[in-house]
Amino acid sequence: MDEYPEEPISGAGLEDRNLVRVGDTVRRPAGHWTPSVQHLLGDLRARGFDLAPDPRGVDRHGREVLSYIEGRDQGFPFIPEILSDEGAEELGRLTRRLRELLSAYPCAADARWQCAEGAPTPGEALQHGDLGPWNLLWGDRQRVVGVLDWDFAGPGDPWYDTGHLAWFTVPLMDDDRAGQRGFPSPPDRHARLEAFATGAGVSSRELVQVVLRAQAEYERRVSTRSGPWATFRQMGLNEKARGDRLWTARHFA
Known part of the structure; x- marks a missing residue:
């Protein structure tokens, strides 16, 4: 059982994509592309691009797990x-x-x-x-x-x-x-x-x-x-x- 509760994440997306925060991670629906994307993110971070989320595999529900990044989004009007x-x-x-x-x-x-x-x-x-x-x-x-x-x-x-x-x-x-x-x-x-x-x-x-x-x-x-x-x-x-x-x-x- 996860130690932290799930908190829905809302943002600038066009639709609800079932993103949730669990502790210091984000959980999101995975797809056939997820392993390739996670390899790409891991490579970018290994070469110093720390703006990309840290890939952490999938959870017991089959969701992609990424590190949570603290920051401000675009806002409206723009920030x-x-x-x-x-x-x-x-x-x-x-x-x-x-x-x-x-x-x-x-x-x-x-x-x-x-x-x-x-x-x-x-x-x-x-x-x-x-x-x-x-x-x-x-x-x-x-x-x-x-x-x-x-x-x-x-x-x-x-x-x-x-x-x-x-x-x-x-x-x-x-x-x-x-x-x-x-x-x-x-x-x-x-x-x-x-x-x-x-x-x-x-x-x-x-x-x-x-x-x-x-x-x-x-x-x-x-x-x-x-x-x-x-x-x-x-x-x-x-x-x-x-x-x-x-x-x-x-x-x-």
Whole structure:
């Protein structure tokens, strides 16, 4: 019997995913991808990326067990760290660090991911797959202290995570959408784009192209995949991604 009671965890997710806290751990439903994700997390932590949860196997109920990370989530409207240009640059640095680590991950040929199997092919690398403000925790001094929810990890474009996070951080979408996503007033997108690009180690022009690719890829995933992606499709997130991509191309490309 567990020593600690189970405490339901609520956050920025789109639906109740049956996450609970038990002592210093989080328990969540497991899937066929869980062993590969846990190996990835263990490798990242072994190479110094302590922002990833510590993988601790599965419990007697078959749930995935991860270390609990203390921190603040995105809030609504967004917390000041995300709204500041300094916060945008911090998130750019995060993507650069994560991109370098994931590109060097020694993925097994028999790895099983939620939407793919095997190791990355030439030109690909492992990616988080859902790197947005909703999957980050913040600590003191405008620093990210946790990168959560690795269920969508798998092989793909090494720059996808960079483009995906920049999309929602700058943000590259119209003012109405930006307000719905947590910005209380229209942001200075050019300044935030430059700040994020500086952190990510690319030019702002290059970052725009990376975002456009990520928007197109996200639209494709929502339009074609099953499982949770079908829920996203019912919510019209593929159409919203298409609208954001057209807006980005019109205003920044």
